Amino acid sequence: MSTSLADHLRSLPDESLAALLQLRPDLVVPVPADVAALAIRAQSRVSVSRALDGLDQFTLQIMDAARLTRDPADGTTSVDGVLALATTGPNPPAPTAVRAAVDRLRARFLLYGPDNALHLVGGIDEISPYPAGLGRPATELDPRTAALCADPAKLRRTLLSAPPSARAILDRLAAGPPVGSVPPGALQAPAVGADDDLPPDDTNGGAPTGSPVRWLVDHRLLVRVSGGKGGTTGMVELPREIGLLLRRETGPLGPLSSSPPQVAATPREPKAADSAGAGQTMEVVRHTEALLEQLAAEPAPVLRSGGIGVRDLRRLARATGSDESVAALLLEVAYAAGLTGEMELPGAAGRYGADQQVLPTAGYEMWRAGSLAQRWEQLARAWLTMTRQVGLVGQRDDRDRPITVLSAEAERAGAPAARRAVLGVLADLEPAAAPSAEEVLALLDWRAPRRSRGRENAHREVLAEAATLGVTGLGALTSYGRLLLAEATASEDDATDDPLGLRADAEDGGSAIRILDTLLPAPVDHFLVQADLSVVVPGPPEPALAAELEVVAEPESAGGASVHRITTGSVRRALDAGYSADDLHDLFRRRSRTPVPQGLAYLVDDVARKHGGLRIGSAGAYLRSDDEALLAEVLADRRVEALALRRLAPTVLVTPYQGGRLLSVLREAGYAPVAEDATGSTVLTRPKARRAPARVSVATRALDPLATPRLPLPRLLGVVEQIRRGDAVARAARRAPAVVRGATSDGPVPAHSHHDALAVLQQAVRDKALVWVGYVDAHGATASRLVRPVSLGAGYLRAEDERTEMLHTFALHRITAAVLEK
Known part of the structure; x- marks a missing residue:
């Protein structure tokens, strides 16, 4: 059959061969040596299985009809025979739908040949031994x-x-x-005379x-x-x-439906769905930032088995006011986006015996500087492409151990394909259509039954995660979510056509970001100061305003309008960071849309007057002040007795402890000291933020890492031309005088063409002889091995390595040469 398929492929024009390679891109990885190699690869079990995975349920049923109507003599069928069987039974499909399904099978060369003598490629019966769920004759x-x-x-x-x-x-x-x-x-036969001892069967009267x-x-x-x-x-x-x-009531192929199931859910209002999703995007960005701030303040140790422990996950969820499942999702997405990473602990191991900690990376600072839409888009793209199934967190692995956040057990290579499939179903419906989970699963089962069956839980998790991240709103795919999916798919398709990214969009964001920006409230550059020293921000703050509020105020509530409060500690923190009293007065006058309360001015002046009244040095350390009464008060204060202060001069006290401890103890006691250097100059520093090494976001990867990249048509035509040249060389070699293989004056002569290599292998199987096999491994590198062939068939060579006494399997389309051992 392989010869017949090879002859059929040779008779096709280059455009038809290129169309086949475009539908089945795995056939050109690596590029076949000739048409015969292409035919063998097109019938291999792996390639045929991939082709079947992309077919819908109706097309698979029509393929089963072709299998059931095959002639036992020559194994062929006909379009009329397929049509007659498919239209047998109640509610038969339209003949045009059946012919369209046959055309889809022929386009992928799962069926080939004329209408009255259709062949099925080899490998289908191995993959699916029971056509239409029917047994053997x-x-x-x-x-x-x-x-x-x-x-x-x-x-x-x-x-x-x-x-x-x-x-x-x-x-x-x-x-x-x-x-x-x-x-x-x-199935055991009853004992003789034991029928009377059988219990009565209520279902049998x-x-x-x-x-x-x-x-x-x-x-x-x-x-x-x-x-x-x-x-x-x-x-x-x-x-x-x-x-x-x-099956006389349902038909030989079972219930047939040439169109996908209908969605009965009432469509939502598009504006309402977008508004609901946009509100959720704000919550996602806020919770993610809160999680990363908690990680920066108290990094989470990495368990020896990998991932973050359950107690740390609960701590982070409790500190940010979110559920553990939401916190796990945001931690996984932030890690995939390159916002968090691991950092080695210096010295001894830390908590739980870990020697690594998870904390924000340097990319987190750049992420915070972006707009809300840009920050959300970075998270959403990472979620689309990350190979992590967050729904597994909290479940048990094969060794009955809990699966933790960021652990290797939650890695699933097929997760991006599952997200694309679910969102693709929503994208193909009417805008703002909100199907139920069962309707989505039914659509997935009709579109690609071989891929969807057994993955129902993963698809339900995708729907829940999309709602949590704001990709969907009120159960419908949002307009910006639809654009995000389209841009991600388009970038994947264009990656091979533009590997250097020279045609990448140079704008600040794509269409999804621009649409989301119009839905989100505009960032504000001001706040409202109340008489009780609370600060109300009537909208999402600009990055500059958010940085200022982080220094001068304490957050109290978050949301569309956040509330902060100015306290003595926050003013002291601002002064420690380098602000002066005049700077703070100017900040409040410039940012506030309400008159600055007199109490706030008094608070700033009072804290600034006390700030720096005490100076700390690094002699052991020392404490000096021009105010002798203040030093006397500190020396007599029982709260600082642990410092063992003693007076060296009327204006100088010393302690045997370091300056850092002296500074923290005095601040805890309510004083406002500042540090100074050896010259007496004030040292004002912001707290140093610890960051993990920078990581690259997974959003730069392909949406489906398991999928073979699709080449553009011009490159496929070049591949076809290369296969044609290899086929011409193989035909010329077959017409040349026969050469005894295996021994010449210079040693063994290899069979360079794929056809000749197969002939050498067939001879080696018959003679049970040793043969050198040249092949291309999974990484694209060429290698050779001395083996003794055992069998040749179904697209594979099975051979024994006598040196290691191991049985190896080689895909025939990867074999490049073969030569008998002399």
């Missing part, structure tokens, strides 16, 4: 069952006589898959039936296909003829 399973199926009247009578419990098993197997396991003893599976096997409705030790366990299979008979 009875002639392949058991001759006695085949005889029963050959008598339709007797078969119907046997089915009608089946007990209800046995009929339920038949109906379940008829729906597919047609095989099932049986418990121990279910009170008559004893024993095991329903045994009844079905005894009456040839099920065929035992394997058995365990002693014949007590095994598998049973429902023959195809019986399955088709049981």
